Amino acid sequence: MPRVAFYARYSSDRQHERSIEDQLRDLTAKAEREGWTVVETYCDYAVSGAHAGNRPALQQLLADAAARRFDVVLAEGLDRLSRSQRDVADIHERLTFAEVRLMTLSEGEVSELHVGLKGTMNALELKALANRVRRGQRGRIHDKLSAGGLPYGYRVVRELDARGEPVRGKREIDAEQAEVIRRIFAAYVAGESPRAIARRLNDEGVPPPRGTKWNASTINGHRTRRYGILCNELYVGFLIWNRQRFVKDPATGKRIGRLNPREEWIVVEVPELAIVDRELWDAAQTRKAAYDGRAVHRTRRPKHLLSGLARCGVCGGGYVIRSRDYLGCATYRESGSCDNDRRIRVGELERRVLDGLKHRLLSPEAMAEFAREYRSEMERRRKTRTRDTRRTEKRLAELNREIERLVDAICDGTATPAMRKRLEEREAEKAGLEREQAAAEQSENGADVVPLHPNLPELYRRKVAELETALKDDATKAEAVEILRSMVDHIAIHPRRTANTGVDIELHGQLAAIINTARPENSRPGRARTVLVVAGEGLEPPTHGL
Structure with missing residues (x-):
């Protein structure tokens, strides 16, 4: 059945x-x-x-x-x-x-x-x-109704039309949220930054539009795509539709927004939905234009040695440039929802991390842990190879018997075209299994085992010292930065437990890259063999108090 x-x-x-x-x-x-x-x-x-x-x-x-x-x-x-x-x-x-x-x-x-x-x-x-949906949305806009979504500052009006059907897209001002919007505009025009405004709203416990915390991006938004509190023209009485269209990425199925030409936008005046007056709106847009006109991507300082690798040890957010030479927690800066206010100079962080790379990551304790993990991983691989070898041998024996029967049938003249095709398939499968078996035997004989130098920690420390020197030479700096960054998984920065100032650092190393860096040039394995050095790439336990 x-x-x-x-x-x-x-x-x-x-x-x-x-x-x-x-x-x-x-x-x-x-x-x-x-x-x-x-x-x-x-x-x-x-x-x-x-x-x-x-x-x-x-x-x-x-x-x-x-x-x-x-x-x-x-x-x-x-x-x-x-x-x-x-x-x-x-x-x-x-x-x-x-x-x-x-x-x-x-x-x-x-x-x-x-x-x-x-x-x-x-x-x-x-x-x-999709076309029918857009036609319906366009009709709503011309009727001064929302085509979808509920911006902060408004609530849905639920009522029936003359036919007894629900009216869709009708909105009205939420008085409590509208007052928050006016406060945001007034504070921004008075000179406060979106970060400072977000922090004050979080401190006061004002509910945000989404999530649990206000962020600077929620307030600041994007001038081109017209989202964010300070960029939403609905607050000044203009309903805009068709600013962007969405297309689905065929690889992921995710919707991607693409901006439409301005001449395709549909703008409808809805003065009854205005929350801020025109004068306050214009003042906010003037200030935004002054800031947004800067070529920020051109004025940023170049990435430092450890850019993107430092994280806050309290919230897990990134540690980013907060002033000229200092790094700080991005979450603390953006929303104030993390209490890690400690900063560290870029140069000091680089010095302490280089020192940790030289003296801490290949300590005797770390090497002993690595050796245990290495032996455990090699034993696991040996058992897997043994199991796979038995399975392959069993299947090869089955194939040999089936091939022999098919050959006998062909010799006897009783074979059909289907049997000849099956013979070709079984011979191809047998050839593939024999290749896999030969590769497994080569691996078993030690072709993929990485020998470790008995004086590996000292070789490694010398190599890091050479890289540290190479950082000072423009001709070799780029390569040295790439090698050093490959040795670091991430850096966790915590407020120092024993003082009101300063930070403690946890350095998590990529042990496979560290081992490979310390090996002599003529004996370094290729990429496929390097991965066999260690079962897990993170070095545990982390290095404390650098």
């Missing part, structure tokens, strides 16, 4: 959750008529059919199909599986390879013809649906 798996999905845009129950009811009736055994049901709730990659149930179905857990996949229609022509073709191909039949209530058993024609129709329907 064939084993069948059901797949059902409903979209968040047009359907209700009961749609799943309706689909499963019809699928069950079909299975009962055919005498199939239902072994699994896969359902994706409130997920668009435009991209298969973002549907966990469908992905699990394909994985189970590859494992031969069922013989038939049954869905209401091809559009339930996907509206993407490429996804439909991929799903059909994968199920066919797994020798699983694909059937739908609408199309019956799905063939390549269905995939081509129906896939095209579904793709066109998806495009038509």
